[in-house]
Amino acid sequence: MRVVYFGTPDFAVPALESLAADDRFDVRLVVSRPDRPAGRGRVVGSSPVAVAARGLGVPLYQPTTLRSAEDRAPLVATEADVFVVAAFGLIFGRATLAIPRVGCVNLHASLLPRYRGASPILAAILSGETMTGVTMMEMDAGLDTGGVIAEIEEAILADDTTDSLSLRLAQSAATLVGDELPHYIAGRRAARPQPARGASLTRLISKADGWLQWTRSATDLERQVRAMWSWPRAWTTLGDDQLQVHRARVVPEPVGASKPGTLVDQEPSPVVVCGTNALSLEVVQLAGRKPSEGSAFVRGLRFGGGLVLGERGAPEVATPLVVSIPE
Numbered sequence: 139m140r141v142v143y144f145g146t147p148d149f150a151v152p153a154l155e156s157l158a159a160d161d162r163f164d165v166r167l168v169v170s171r172p173d174r175p176a177g178r179g180r181v182v183g184s185s186p187v188a189v190a191a192r193g194l195g196v197p198l199y200q201p202t203t204l205r206s207a208e209d210r211a212p213l214v215a216t217e218a219d220v221f222v223v224a225a226f227g228l229i230f231g232r233a234t235l236a237i238p239r240v241g242c243v244n245l246h247a248s249l250l251p252r253y254r255g256a257s258p259i260l261a262a263i264l265s266g267e268t269m270t271g272v273t274m275m276e277m278d279a280g281l282d283t284g285g286v287i288a289e290i291e292e293a294i295l296a297d298d299t300t301d302s303l304s305l306r307l308a309q310s311a312a313t314l315v316g317d318e319l320p321h322y323i324a325g326r327r328a329a330r331p332q333p334a335r336g337a338s339l340t341r342l343i344s345k346a347d348g349w350l351q352w353t354r355s356a357t358d359l360e361r362q363v364r365a366m367w368s369w370p371r372a373w374t375t376l377g378d379d380q381l382q383v384h385r386a387r388v389v390p391e392p393v394g395a396s397k398p399g400t401l402v403d404q405e406p407s408p409v410v411v412c413g414t415n416a417l418s419l420e421v422v423q424l425a426g427r428k429p430s431e432g433s434a435f436v437r438g439l440r441f442g443g444g445l446v447l448g449e450r451g452a453p454e455v456a457t458p459l460v461v462s463i464p465e
Contacts, residue, residue, distance in 0.1 A: 139323050142218045142238070143196075144169045145187040149259075149304050150224035152312035153245055154187060157222065158194045162320060165196050166216040171227050172200045204234050213237050219323055223277065224311060232279055240323050242277040245311040247304070249273060249289055251337035253460065254282035259307060260300045261340045261460045264365040266357075268294055270303070272311045274318055276329035281339070285329025288318040299367035337463040345370045346453035352399035356388040356415035363417075374399075375451040376424065384421040384429055391416045401445040407432040410447055 141163050143154050157163045168191035173184045184192075191198040199212050213221075214237055221242040223230075235242050248258035250273040262270040271291040278284040290310045294303060321327040348370040350359055363372040363386045372383045389409055392402045400411040409416040419432035430438070439445070 139163050139320065140217060140219045141165045141319075142167045142169060142213060142216050142221050143187075143224075144221060144226040145224040146171045146185045146227050147225050148186045149247065149308045149311070150187050150226075150245075151190045152308045153222070153224050153315050154190055155194070156312040156316050157319075158196060160316060165194075166218060167199055167212065168194075168196050169199045169201070169213070169226070172202055204228060205231065207233075210234060210237065220319065221277075222315060222319065229281060230277060230279075235277060235279065243287060243315075243319070243322065244275050244277050244282065244284065245315060246273045246275060246282055247307045247311070249291065250275060250282060250286060251332040251334075251463070253338055253340050254463075255340040256342045257340040257459065259304050260343060260365045261338075262294060263298060263300060263303065264361055265460065266361055270294055270307070272307055272314050274314050274322075275332075276322075283332065285331050287322055287327050287329050288314060290314045297364070299364045301368050334465040337465075338460050339463055340460050341457065343370060343459065344456060346456045347459060348373045349453050350374045350383065350448065352410060352448055353413045356412040356417045359412055359417050360386050360388050374448040376445065376447055378450060380425040380451070381447065382423040382429075383417075383419060384423060386417045386420055389416050389418045397446060399446045399448045401436075401447055403436050405433070408436045 139162060141157055143157060143165055145154060154168065158165050168187065170185045170188040173182050175181060176183050188198055188200060201209050204210055210233065218238045220240045221238045223242060224245040230242060246258065248262060249271045253261045269291055271289055273289040274287045275284045276287055290313065292306055292310050318327060348366045350362065350372050363383050366372045374381050391411060392404060392409060395402055395411045398411050398413055402409050407418045407420055409418045421429055422432055422435050423429040
């Protein structure tokens, strides 16, 4: 079974490795996004999938677009039975979708039709879901709107971050594609239309999405801390300095505290008053310093009480991360 694999981030690596190690599949080409600058030093680097492809010895193609026949020529030359896509980063046009003999399948990190689009894992945590999964779908010209071939569920744990959940979902994607792709290619798995009810769409996240709005409930903010790890990270301000919150937990509101954002020094960790209850700051990082436990952070301030977080430096209000799609 001749396969062309498309992917970019860490999430897409296990499925590639699984296909490449399986004698049933002939991975003829890996397609990933071009190398680009990253990190503080803006050093040019390859995507995790590109690195994996080179390590596996599989031919690698890194186009900026697939719009022209010339751009698509390397894909046509593979004579692929199927294209497998996992968080690639480009939407396929009809000409690309028509290249493989059988079709194109996408490994999407949610239980469709919920959380289509760019940020499904983060959105599931942020929304308080207890279950998510990976869907293998037959691609069409829409954004994650194709028919469902198969899916696998994964529980969201109470302490899951986007990073920790992504690791498990990546392994689930590898299992799913290995189990189901042969059946699809052989015509034994017919894609079923996604239900119209419950559909939603997520967008790309930005730095502003990490901003902690203390008037919200502590439960919502604790989910936000986990959802934003490890990028863009949850953050607020202390005066003019940025303060990242790496780990937190929900606790009862301190007696006598009322204004959301008020920092209260108590054992074992300082807490911040929220719209409902309070958030205990377990691990934080002030700009220019190393991460520290919340108690050590407060000691370093020579805390005298009365500090309010987030009074300055709020970003512009972002559009909703998740929007419902009308039936």
